[in-house]
Amino acid sequence: MKRKGRNNQEIPKKKKKKFSKFRFYFFNIVLGVIICLLVAAMASYAFCTVHTVTVKGNTVYTEEEIKQLVLDDSYSKNTVYAWGKNLIKPKTDIPFVSAIKVKIKGYDKLEIDVTEKKLFGCVLLSDNRMAYFDEDGKVVEVSDRVIENVMQVSGITLDKAKVGSKVGLEKDQLSFMLNLLKILKKYDIAISSLSFDERGRITVVYGSILICVGNDTNVEEKIMRLPHILPNLEGQSGTLHLENWTPDNTDIVFERPKE
Structure with a gap:
């Protein structure tokens, strides 16, 4: 018999809730994914211990220094962790380095690719640190570390x-220096240092040869002659005078040291 309530109205039966197939499959899929992740994590922990690390692109730091800077916690001995950590939060605080990329090369092998900041030269500061600048004259690093094979500007000392920011030279000095360095690079002439005298004239050092460039007049015309001259002076020491060169006075004198 159907149940009746007040006023003889029939009371509808409550429907039983059915567990939908969608919920069933969704629950099982999620559970399966969680189990797979746990198994993968345990396998990674058990088998992916770092045994070999290769470092590429480093010149400022040694291979061991890069390893210590990048793999800097106890969990980094795991290849998957080290890779994931660098992917999520890459190292951005290493001086002279613009980017670090960690790659997995095997279950127990990592490769660390280092991209260093491009250093065009450096200037001494009054606190004995060095200000390193790029080809546009912008300071990219200030450090007490002396980097080999980076051209040093002498004859001037900066307070800060x-x-x-731009290197704190006078505008004309900075423009002359950067233009000269770019021209030297264009003609593949690698100098070790550059100096200003009290009149703003520049002398550069190439091996054991001093090259007096002079002022900023006819700079490229002077430098473009060096690839033809320097091979003939290989193994010698002395001073090469370009400061007086003009289109009307093309004499270039090489002065050997007095015995």
């Missing part, structure tokens, strides 16, 4: 330097 700020990363991201």
Whole structure:
């Protein structure tokens, strides 16, 4: 018999809730994914211990220094962790380095690719630190570390330097120096140092040869002659005078040291 309530109205039966197939499959899929992740994590922990690390692109730091800077916690001995950590939060605070990329090369092998900041030269500061600048004259690093094979500007000492700002030389000096360095690079002439005298004239050092460039007049015309001259002076020491060169006076004198 059907149940009746007040006023003889029939009371509808409550429907039983059915567990839908969608919920069933969704629950099982999620559970399966969680189990797979747990198995993968345990396998990674058990089998992916770092045994070999290759470092590429480093010149400022040694291979061991890069390893210590990048793999800097106890969990980094795991290849998957080290890769994931660098992917999510890459190292951005290493001086002279613009980017670090960690790659997995095997279950127990990592490769660390280092991209270093491009250093065009450096200037001494009054606190004995060095201000390193790029080809646009912007300071990219201030450090007490002396980097080999980076051209040093002498004859001037700066009181301070700020990363991201121009090197604190006078505008004409900076323009002359950067233009000269770009021309030297164009003709593949690698110098070890550059100096200003009290009149703003520049002398550069190439091996054991001093090259007096002079002022900023006819700079490229002077430098473009060096690839033809320097091979003939290989193994010698002395001073090469370009400062008086003009289109009307093309004499270039090489002065050997007095015995």
